[in-house]
Amino acid sequence: MKNIVNVLIVENSKENVRLIANQLKKIDLKVNWQHVSTANEMELALNQVHWDCIISNYSLPEFSGLEAFALCKEKKIDIPFILISSVLGEEIAVEAMKMGVNDYILKQNISKLAISVKNELNKFENKKKSLKKQIQLESLFNHSPEGILIIDSTGQVIDLNPQIEKNIGLSKQNILGKKIWEIQALFISDNSPRKNLNYLKNKWENKVFLLNEDEFIKQSSLIRNAKGETTYLEDFVKPFQIENQRFYFISQRNVTQRKHAEEEIKTLARFNKSTLDALSVNVAVLDSEGNIIFTNKSWEEFGLDNNSDLRKINRGTNYLTVCDLVPVDSPEYEMAQQAAKGIRDVLNGTSIVFEYEYPCDSPQEKRWFLMNVSRFSGEGPVFITVSHQNITNRKIAEEKIKQQDQQYRLISENAADVIWVMNPFTGKFIYVSPSVEKLRGYTAEEVMQQPVSASLTPQSYEAVAKGLEDALPEFIRQGKGTLSFTSEIDQPRKDGSIVNTEVTTTLMFNESGEVEIIGVSRDITERKKVQEKLKSTEKYYRTLIEKTPDGIVLVGTNGKIKYASPSAMKIFKYFDKNDFPKPSENTHPEDLPKVMEIINYIIQNPNEIATIEYRFKTAENQWRWVESTFSNLYNEKEIEAIIINFRDVTERKQAEQKILESERKLKLFVEYAPAAIAMFDNQMRYIAVSKRFVIDYKVKNPDILGKSHYEIFPEIGENWKKMHKRCLSGAIEKREAEKFVRSDGSVDWVNWQIHPWYNLDKQIGGIILFSDVITERKEIEEIRDVALIKYKTLFDNFPLGITISDKEGKIIESNNMANEMLGLAKEEQLKRTIDGHQWNIIKPDGTPMPTEEFASVRALKENRKIENIEMGIVLENAQTLWLNVTASPIELKDYGVIITYNDISERKKMEAQLQEITKNLETTNKEYEALNEELLSTVQQLESAKNEAEENAQDLKEAQKIANLGSWFLNVATGQAKWSQNYYKLIGLVIVNK
DSSP, X not given: OOSEEEEEEEOSOHHHHHHHHHHHTXXXXXXXXXXXXXHHHHHHHHHHSOOSEEEEESOOXXXXXXXXXXXXXXXXXXXXXXXXXXXXXXXXXXXXXXXXXXXEXXXXXXXXXXXXXXXXXXXXXXXXXXXXXXXXXXXXXXXXXSEEEEEETTSBEEEEOHHHXXXXXXXXXXXXXXXXXXXXXXXXOTTOGGXXXXXXXXXXXXXXXXXXXXXXXXXXXXXXXXXXXXXXXXXXXXXXXXXXXXXXXXXXXXXXXXXXXHHHHHHHHXXXXXXXXHOSSEEEEEOTTSBEEEEOHHXXXXXXXXXXXXXTSOTTOBHHHHHHTSOTTSTTHHHHHHHHHHHHHHHTTSOSEEEEEEEOOOSSOOOEEEEEEEEOOSSXXXXXXXXXXXXXXXXXXXXXXXXXXXXXXXXXHHOSSEEEEEETTTTEEEEEOTTHHHHHSOOHHHHHTSOGXXXXXXXXXXXXXXXXXXXXXXXHHHOSSOEEEEEEEEEEOTTSOEEEEEEEEEEEEOTTSOEEEEEEEEEOHHHHHHHHHHHXXXXXXXXXXXXXSSEEEEEOTTSOEEEEOHHHHHHTTOSXXXXXXXXXXXXXXXXXXXXXXXXXXXXXXXXXXXEEEEEEEOTTSOEEEEEEEEEEETTOTTXXXXXXXXXXXXXXXXHHHHHHHHHHHHHHHHHHOSSEEEEEETTSBEEEEOHHHHHHTTOSOOOOTTSBHHHHOTTOOHHHHHHHHHHHTTOOEEEEEEEEEOTTSOEEEEEEEEEEEEOTTSOEEEEEEEEEEOHHHHHHHHHHHHHHHHHHHHXXXXXXXXXXXXXXXXXXXXXXXXXXXXXXXXXXXXXXXXXXXXXXXXXXXXSBOOGGGSHHHHHHHHTSOEEEEEEEEEOTTSOEEEEEEEEEEOOSTTOOEEEEEEEOHHHHHHHHHHHHHHHHHHHHHHHHHHHHHHHHHHHHHHHHHHHHHHHHHHHHXXXXXXXXXXXXXXETXXXXXXXXXXXXXXXXXXXXXX
């Protein structure tokens, strides 16, 4: 996943944006987010930034979250999309997920957002990697420059890539399903006995099908393909195993161009040599050190015929050394020094061309020769040509011109070459032969009236003027002799065209002692064309040999390397051809026998060409795979070697192995994928299918590759077929929990997605169906949904208060009783944690309860059930709510504890009243006991007083009787009065009853 992700928040509430941003901080990635609230703002943001994820509120004032999602789909933006809502019902959420929304989060569960975002980003990244890998695997197969063809153990073609179609000119439809020998027979002449199918079949069965896994066969063939084109093909055949099934991988390479190039190189080599040998000029080719590496036939014959020193200067000799060894007192010393200097100037780049005239008399005649040294143009090693041309005739002509002016004029006026005389100081022609009109279209008189500059192109005039400026002062200083030089210059014609001329210019003193320039101009247009053609051919030939990436090595009859091309040296990391090892020395021991077998074979069969792949060790002791073609040129006198043309195919061999591995992985991935996967071509024929697909859809015959999807599932209706067409046009379709009625009447519930797949040329090759039969899960979900409804009903209507927290103690759920008991709205509770400062909790004794003693905090921390903790919550109205609390940990991911509590405030109130009554009773009882003691004392006193009173009453009675007094007694408690007998008598009453 990327370290930095861009998240677009679609939300109109700043408070909600803040909550979302805070959750995004919990992701261990750097998150850049932007907030938009309208459709226009969102569209602008989508156009300006590449987003990795979108989080949208479900309900917005101007447009909805689903409309925001639809805008993404309209713009074909496929990134994780998450909805957030406080009212998102189950049905709406399911519908949103069906539309393609990746996840939805309830605002009261906002803490889950960070996890959801990270999970969806991971899923999306894995999805991209998977698709990319799939495209890469398919591209390796479909876009390989090598033809790839897969056959099974019966010889039936089961797959091929487009290059096979190009190689043999048949379409894939005409190849698939056929036997490999049936395909081969199509390209064999009808008269050939090899066309017999039994013969071809036996060849495969008795040779190819008996190969071990580590063996392979390579063979070449020349065919006339279905288009009538002659094609050279090289086939590499190797078996491989998937599970217990055997297949054969055939890599086919079209080597037609290489074959033609090889033939062309051979033809050019013969042509160049023949051309050089046909020249009358003596030609030698020197390397950068001055060593002669080639001489033509004229050079060799001249040395033999004339007993010349050129015989000593031949292939293998250093030309410069020969020149330097000429003795000082030799008459040839000066010429040798001039020649050596000219060669060195050309080799080091000081001069491009060096020309030098020198005498070379034979016993029979006087002769003059022109030495020409020129450098090969282009990149690579430096080579020069040294040619010696016999110019005796020209020199004799010059001598005759000097000696016989009249004869000179006669010759000049009738010669095809233009002869002219010029004053170097005035720049005027003194004489021009009439042949100038044929050369340039101007008459001699017209030319003589023109300045020299008009007879040359600006570039040629500049070169000629500089040459004269350099040569003339020294020539005048010497005051004698002549000075000649030849150059090629361009001259303008009267019709405006340009003619190429070779001009031989001689500085001389006339009879008056004045310096004159005598020149001969020759039309060399045709010669230039020939030279250019020769140069082009030579350059092409040399470029093919030395610049081609394929290496070329010449192995002599003694087994030593005679020549190694720069590419060969580069491939094997050698800097000197003398260090280049013999094939027998550095060939891998396992490959050496077949290499030597090939060499022996072509030695015995000179007209044959053999190609083989083997491993060869470089100067750095690394093994490289090479594909070599061996040709026997022992009979070619100039070569006398075996030519090995080879190409470094190490990367190709590694790529072939990777292709095989990728092929196996792709097939294994599709076949054993845990999901039901089917891959179709654009005709809806199966090209890959997983075992899960066969099992889930109860396919009776699993051998369905190449068959039509509609043949296997005839119950597929027109709606599905139309959808397939849309996907084949680039659409992506998917459904969640869709009902699928089978032909037997059974019903399956399926999640599915259909995506088009593309070749690297971005052309749709077909579609891929990913599906998951969820019938069993659907039934479980229905049971779950019923259980969920029951749970929610029970949860919301349970007579106890229930609160649930997450692992961090944040409250994530509460039921109706909890909201009612605590007097807090559910939204307010979800803002709190179980140990938050908002709670004012007291112990039963009225003292504050520390948070670590809360039943919920203890259960979360100690991971055990904490039961029957009494605690008081002081509410905002200052009243205390007494609760009996039990808290238990929840063994589920993202959940902390469940807290249940019941209101015991009434019980606590009754207990307080009971305590007050008990206290009052205790006080009353103590007072009663004290009173009882006091009453007992009073009774005792009264008893004593009574006794005394009775005694006194008796005495009183006696006294009253004596004193004739009456008395009465009033019982205050009963209100009754008691009179004495004397009292009755005193008031005149008679006592009736005693």
